[in-house]
Amino acid sequence: MARYPDGARALVTGGTGGIGAACARRLRAEGVDVVTADLHPDADIRCDITDEAAVAALAAHVGRVDVLVNSAGIQGLERPLTATTLVDWQRVFRVNVDGTFLLCRAVVPGMTARGWGRIINLASIAGKEGNARQSAYSASKAAVIGLTKALAKELAETGVLVHAVAPAIIRTPLNAETDPDTFARLLDKIPMRRAGEPDELAALVAWLASAECTFTTGAVHDLSGGRATY
Template identity: 55%
Template sequence: MTRTAIVTGGLSGLGAATAERLRADGIRVHTLDLAAASEGDPHAADHHQLDISDDAAVAAVAERVGPVDILVTCAGIVGPNRPLLETTADEWRRTIDVNVMGTVASIRAFAPGMVAKGWGRIVTVASMAGKDGNPNLAAYSATKGAVIALTKSIGKELAQTGVLVNVIAPAVLATPLNAKTDPAVLQYITDLIPMKRVGRPEEFAELVAFLTSDRVSFSTGAVYDLSGGRATY
């Protein structure tokens, strides 16, 4: 039986690497992204262009696609990249809407079908910033901390349903998202990594492939660090 996955933010960065890796395992992957599929994309028929913070749009995709087996929530934004005291309420709301409410909308839309089937794998995407807090990235750090907490909560709620929910907390990875980060901030957080390098999207995707497989059966509500040694708890 071919399994079906939803990958949000699936056209670039971690989402694109994840979609490619899951497809290599024979999984049919539907991508959700604010961007449109490029001309000639062989997977364009399985792409859905939307704003992940739009509950109704996400629910509509769930209705069209039907029950899925896997959900990976890669969609996210950096938000304001400057000192907290210089940020605005609107910037905070947009960061929360995408990073937190987009994750919530995705889980609310796709988890019920998994519960009904008695099997599912959900992987949310946080960040080391959600554990440590990065300077000049307060909104991003706060939202990623929220993603960690909500994953722990929903993991407990679904623990007896056959649906496992875990979260990956990466340090800096080589993605378009981090390309938009202030170079000084990027250097600061890279210097915190004992391996002294940034991670690669394919390293992230490999961990996702493990967490969304039958190889995992007794882990839910857990945080999987992908930090090159940065994580200390």
């Protein structure tokens, strides 16, 4: 069985760094034509995924998308809920939730018309368990999980599969900026006693995006070193 359709193309948001870059590298190694979308100047296409018109233009420019990896996301400020402003809250949701929604909505019609597609949304263990002082981030990733499950049920008979990946802390440039006390606290929750690596997550994404994945959709795939409890 071919791992991917002939001429398969993947669109990876947040594809210039960390998890997104690892996913882009792995899919390219698998022979997939990968287009990265990011605000970073090194992206194949610069795009603000919170901008509805920009996402529509991105989809029109890229054309066929067989695999969508929604990796773009932000953690927001680490602070108690009572010290979180509405502006801070909404900023996290616009990137993590609205951006995921807009990208899914943009590519689903083409996928269903072709009868094949794979969507992988980056959630987080925080979306399942909640992280103290990260209420906006935790709630936004819970929303991504809910979106994933709902969309998967809508598309279950179309040939388009939708997945979420829920990592614990991954060793990325983003997490390198995490407060050391927070990093240590999150690491202490992981039975394996280490952070995950971007390439480990990319390997899971590559399988979920492939034709070998056929009878799972709407699932949350943990990558947590044993932290996940459900």
